[in-house]
Amino acid sequence: MSHAFLLVSTGAGAGLTTVSLGLVRALDRLGIHTGFCKPIAQLHDGDHGPERSTQLIEHVMNISPPHPISLRRATALLGTDQEGLLMEEVIALYRQSTRHADVVIVEGLVADGHAGYATRLNADVARALDAEVILVGKPEPDLDEYIDIAASAFGDSNGTALIGIILNKVGMTDAGHAVLQADKLQTADADADREGGRLSAEHPDMIGKPFHFIGAIPWQATLISPRMSDVADYMSAKILYSGEIAQRRVERMEVCARTVANTLSVYQPHTLLIFPGDRDDVFIAACMSAMNGVPLAGILLTGGLQPHPRVLALCAQSIETGIPILLVETSSYQTAAQLVQMPAEVAVNDYHLIDRAMDHVANHLDADWLKARCAIERQPRLSPAAFRYQLIQQASEANRRIVLPEGEEPRTVMAAYQCRKRQIAQCILLGNPAKIHQVASSQGIVLDEGITIIDPATVRERYIDPMVVLRQHKGMNRQMAEDQLQARIVLGTMMLAMGEVDGLVAGALHSTANTVRPAFQLIGTSASAKLVSSIFFMCLPDQVVVYGDCAINPDPDAEQLADIAIQSADSARRFGLEPRVAMISYSTGESGAGLEVDKVREATRIVRERRPDLLVDGPLQYDAAAIVSVGQSKAPESRVAGKANVFIFPDLNTGNTTYKAVQRNAHVVSIGPMLQGLCKPVNDLSRGASVEDIVYTIALTAIQAGAADTA
Structure with missing residues (x-):
């Protein structure tokens, strides 16, 4: 079964996509077959084509991830209270990603100002996939608070799904735009490396949380340096000379408003020069620097003005060195102000830069821990979304x-x-x-x-x-x-x-x-059954469990109760659950006595005798069966306590009352009752059944019919 690692960010600007792709690269280096899935598309400002994470991983890693659900469809389903259907579609995409993969990296949504529902959806995806969650953040004063919120969002009564934290952009300067940090690039990158090492050494004190610190990614401004073609697209600039527009990158920019003598220091490699098109003196100086071997990023002429034709003719040989020349209508001040707002994300088709960024991230992750984590044998819980998806698929095949x-x-x-x-x-x-x-x-x-x-x-x-x-x-x-x-x-x-x-x-x-x-x-009744009984599939927030018998037998004796338990365990296995059967009573173990608890104790003995292959324990109180901490306290030797997924109630009064209380008060979807023990499948509905309840009961019935034909 594939591991699912869901990466979620503390907010906008944490570099979630880059870290997600870098984690794929790190696992690939370890020889781990890795898939990728971005379940719900979240387009960046200016994106008009395919979702960028999916497109980048497909080109850089030769992985074929499924195309994500559009944000419009996702919000439409949420708005019409069809969150269950949305999670089924997420499961379908994830299943496509698991083909030939030992681990799947799932990229979550970023909770920015335009996506307040992102945290809720990320939590739903984590539960649907039973994913282990890795938080991606950047150093900031409120980081501890973000971690606490994440641990709460991705937790349940049996613990938290948050397993690790990655800090990105360590040592980043305040602005975070490479083009505005020109004179500090070299020292900033060196400082980031030192800061990353310090944080890696001190992370227990820094985090103070029981999650693994997977890595600190030093900030490197060069890894977000845009190409001149990206600048041209962003500014809607006219390209006068394309030159090496797709290769040259902007690591700094300078507005040249002074005389040539006072601007000589700005003619540096990877610099974008911004000046009005009638500044022939600056234009000639720039071309002379290019002739002298300085690889300028490019020239951006402002005001809609072009150099005089004789100046262009004079500089023709310089221009042929490959320097891109762009033209915009805005003033130099307006142009510079607009460039300040240029998004720092890597362009969706900038495969060379994202490849470097992935290597950079992979170089700073704890590879030994990742390898050990992926090697853990893990049987994911069957989430409600996964269960419903499985029902629909199996019914369709039947x-x-x-x-x-x-x-x-x-x-x-x-x-x-x-x-x-x-x-x-x-x-x-x-x-x-x-x-x-x-x-x-x-x-x-x-x-x-x-x-x-x-x-x-x-x-x-x-x-x-x-x-x-x-x-x-x-x-x-x-x-x-x-x-x-x-x-x-x-x-x-x-x-x-x-x-x-x-x-x-x-x-x-x-x-x-x-x-x-x-x-x-x-x-x-079928030849193998002594009676007809029923079960409900209870779709709890984090997993699906089976309740039996809650609809048919008022007061079964020990033999009948044992038969109900065996039927229910077999039904659970048929629908994807590895049964761990808890025989429910008002006391746990040997702590209680009386006719009712003795009946449960005897039924447990009969089940063990008739079906030694089943994991069964009883009598167990409900909390001891369902909650890990209570089970460890009340029945520390039990292999079922705290881990039960099949709950057998001692009588109809207890079973029916419990299922209705859980269903109504916890707003849980219950599928059933599904009848067991008949020669052919007949299933009953609650008179308060919703359309969704009826659909899933039809699916259950279809699967039962298919199983009966192949038995």
């Missing part, structure tokens, strides 16, 4: 026919439409076709031929005799069968019993008893 007896119910109609749109299953609606289309129209949707609509009145007759055969041992006759088939749930169950459909979902308008009773009568 491609099963699911009958929906409550075909005229608006939520059910919308769920069928979404299943068709997302290719989750082939839905069959039972009901009056005209009414169903009217319900669809009222919701602004059109049902195409991919959704089957069956009018019960037109098909009911042909199920009477088969139903009599199935129930004749109970005294069923034709009249009784015809009467019972008036109920669409019964009709749908007969369709399932006869193999015309692969599964059934209902319950939005009916009680659990009325939904599952026909299944008990017409479908029956």
Whole structure:
């Protein structure tokens, strides 16, 4: 399973993209197969093409990352309360990045003034991917506060996902623009190297936090030096002579307003000279310096004025040395003021400079720690987004026919439409076709031929005799069968019993008893099950867990409780969870006594006897099963305590109350109940189910049907 390292910044200007790409380079040097993913695009000012991180890594490292979700789509989904769908799309992109990769570097959003939602989205992405978080910051007075905020944003009851910190731009001067720091470049870079070494040596005292200090990246102004072509683009300048416009870089700039004698000191390598086009004296002096071998960055003429043609002719040989000459209409003062605001980011197509910057970052990271961290065997938690994505993918691959007896119910109609749109299953609606289309129209949707609509009145007759055969041992006759088939749930169950459909979902308008009773009568239990039970998949903020039984069996005995536990563990494994089963009671271990806790203790013994391959422990109190610190305190020897992901409740009263309390008070999505132990899949809905609940229950049912066919 690939490691996911999510890099997030303390704010704008920390150099998140450069550090993210530099980390890819560092891991590549270690021989670690590394992928890259920027889930949500965040274009920089002036960007009009593809997202820059994705484009740069593709060209520099020969990695083919997926194209990110546009910021417009991401904010639209957030604005319509579809954050779950957004995270499923993030999971899909991440899965593409994991192909042939041991580690994936995920670049988060920058929380600047235009993206106040970035911290929330970064936290959601971290949970969705179960990613380990690395904070990227720059030295500043509030750094400790930023670290505390990050640790809180990326933490849960079982700890924090924040594992390390990288300090970038160590030793940077206040302005941070290379073109304005000309006379200090050499000393600034040397000071940065010394400062980086000092911080690396003193980082425990500087940080004072229990996270690894991965590296201090010294500031090098030359690594953000723009090309003359970048200056031309930014200033919308007219190119009089292109020369080496794509190669020459600006490390300093000078406005030449004095006489030639007083400007001789400014004719230095990599300097951009700014002066009015009618200053022939300065122009000639610049050309003479070029003839003498000084590699000026270029000349920027202001005021819309060009040198006299005879001056240009005189300097023709100098110009041929490759010096770029640009022209703008603004004054020298206005031009210089505009250049001060030029973004410091590397241009999206400046592959040479980003390659140097990646090497610079990689040279200052703790390679030994990175290698050791990547070597850790880690089984990521199955996040709600990953679980839902997995459901949709598996259901789509199964491609099963699911009958929906409550075909005229608006939520059910919308769920069928979404299943068709997302290719989750082939839905069959039972009901009056005209009414169903009217319900669809009222919701602004059109049902195409991919959704089957069956009018019960037109098909009911042909199920009477088969139903009599199935129930004749109970005294069923034709009249009784015809009467019972008036109920669409019964009709749908007969369709399932006869193999015309692969599964059934209902319950939005009916009680659990009325939904599952026909299944008990017409479908029956599987040979491997002693009873029918149910589970809910509870999508907690950080992981998915299983609750059972919360819908069917009021007061199971020890044998039945053990069967429920085994069924639930097997279902959990089928849907991507490696089961760690906690048998829940009001006491932990041997601390309590009484009929109820004894029943749980005996059920635990039976599970261990029947299925020694399962990790199971009980009795355990809920907090001891779910919270690491409590589990270590109350059951220190347990391999389940604090790590449980399958919770088996002792009775229906406890299970149903707990699931509803968690669902409602913690605003948790619960998928189910999913019935276990039937020969063919039938699943019940809560009468308060949302469209989303119905969609995922249909997906569950489709997967169950596919598993039953291959069993």
